[in-house]
Amino acid sequence: MASGKRENEVQGHGMGDQIEQVDAMVLQYQNQKLIQQLEAQKAEMHALEGKFKDLRDKQISYDNTLIAVNKMWNQLVDDLVLFGVRAGGELRCLQALEHEDFSIDDALASCPPEEIFLCRLLRSGYVDKNRGSISVKAVQEALSLRHSAIVDLMKHLQEAIAARLARNELLASALHGNLSSEDAIVQLRNHNGYLREVISNMREAIDVVHLKHNRFTDEISCYIDNHSREQSEIKHLSGDLEESMAELEESRRKLVILQMQKHGPSFINASIGIAVNGSISLDKPADKTMSWRELKDSVDEAKGSNFLSSVLSPFLTFSNAPSLLPTTQGAILAVINAHYAFEKPYQSHLRLKQRPHAY
Structure with missing residues (x-):
């Protein structure tokens, strides 16, 4: 069962x-x-x-x-x-x-x-x-x-x-x-009255045209005022946009620095593309046998940029020893190469390549 x-x-x-x-x-x-x-x-x-x-x-x-x-x-x-x-x-x-x-x-x-x-x-x-x-x-x-x-x-x-x-x-x-004197006088008087009536009508028509002209003038003035106001608003908004972009850029740089200070040299290879607006490719490996003196000279040459100095300062204080780890050397050299690729594409890069390496 x-x-x-x-x-x-x-x-x-x-x-x-x-x-x-x-x-x-x-x-x-x-x-x-x-x-x-x-x-x-x-x-x-x-x-x-x-x-x-x-x-x-x-x-x-x-x-x-x-x-x-x-x-x-x-x-x-x-x-x-x-x-x-x-x-x-x-x-x-x-x-x-x-x-x-x-x-x-x-x-x-x-x-x-x-x-x-x-x-x-x-x-x-x-x-x-x-x-x-x-x-x-x-x-x-x-x-x-x-x-x-x-x-x-x-x-x-x-x-x-x-x-x-x-x-x-x-x-x-x-x-x-062709007419008698009396008829001629009557015709002249009639024509004079007719001309007076025509003049009166033309004056009224001119007044109507003037009213339309004034209305059009007011509309044009209103349009010009609105256009000037809109242009000033556009200029003001453009200034606000520039300020916001500058603040955003400054916040982005501070964020990159804080992230690198928090994570150390392991973060820089991932964030270096962000530091240069994502437009730099860092596929070329750094020379692991570069001496501390030559790397220090390269950093001193690249200190013309405030952003680069602020980025490198945590690593210089973090790595104060004469002999750096290869990853730290590669990270600092990657920052330098990214800076030169972003601001000075060829000249400084050639100087780094021509400098002899210490084996």
């Missing part, structure tokens, strides 16, 4: 191990499937990011083109309005001189990103809240309204020019004696 129980227990353990192996294989298979799905999603995400970047670049190009076209369009409207005033037209068209600034994005905050172009084109930030987008009918109505406004300005200018030509013909007839 006991042996049967043992066999049952062994079979039970075997079945449990097989179930665990099957579970592990299932989990591994599911993990592989999940990894494949994750990789596919990553690829799709990268593709969508590329498409989004392309669309964003196109939108920026469209927006820049639209801003340039609107500037020229607004200039055309201003010219038509001012020409109409000079021709003796009414002042009702002066309201057309007030244009919206299409380079300001705050007025377009209500527009979704994909419809900013249409919002700028329609000179409106209105979006249908029920549909969440601009309808085709609204686009057509806005374009029709803008087109009709330009047509009205053109008609107003044509009417003003026609009225001016008719007045000039009557004045020419009066001056050439």
Whole structure:
């Protein structure tokens, strides 16, 4: 009975191990499937990011083109309005001189990103809240309204020019004696009143233009002030950055010195790359038979650098004996070679190689 129980227990353990192996294989298979799905999603995400970047670049190009076209369009409207005033037209068209600034994005905050172009084109930030987008009918109505406004300005200018030509013909007839004296006097008086009205209208138009000029001047002054302030902030931040870099360099040097003082000469071969910004390769072994006097002379020549003196000072105090261990000799010579490779790449290195060694 006991042996049967043992066999049952062994079979039970075997079945449990097989179930665990099957579970592990299932989990591994599911993990592989999940990894494949994750990789596919990553690829799709990268593709969508590329498409989004392309669309964003196109939108920026469209927006820049639209801003340039609107500037020229607004200039055309201003010219038509001012020409109409000079021709003796009414002042009702002066309201057309007030244009919206299409380079300001705050007025377009209500527009979704994909419809900013249409919002700028329609000179409106209105979006249908029920549909969440601009309808085709609204686009057509806005374009029709803008087109009709330009047509009205053109008609107003044509009417003003026609009225001016008719007045000039009557004045020419009066001056050439084609009219009676009474009619000529009436025409001159009428023309005098007309000129007074034209002058008054031109003064009002000039006042409007002056207001726009003052507004633009204030905006330019604000921009110049902001630019100067930003430049001063950049200069201040640059100074802070330089100070932080200097403090970081000093802290790095102190850290190297403290680590070498703590670990001794065994640390220098690992930290010498850090001491010279990680740009020096110290594969060449030091001469183990160099005498203390020659090594001391090399150290004295390299004491021109404060950093090198601070690095070597713990080893000079630590190794004051005439005969140094080979590892200590190699460590000090490695510091010297690293210093010359970092600051004086060739001259001092050649002097060290030409100096005779003591055997």
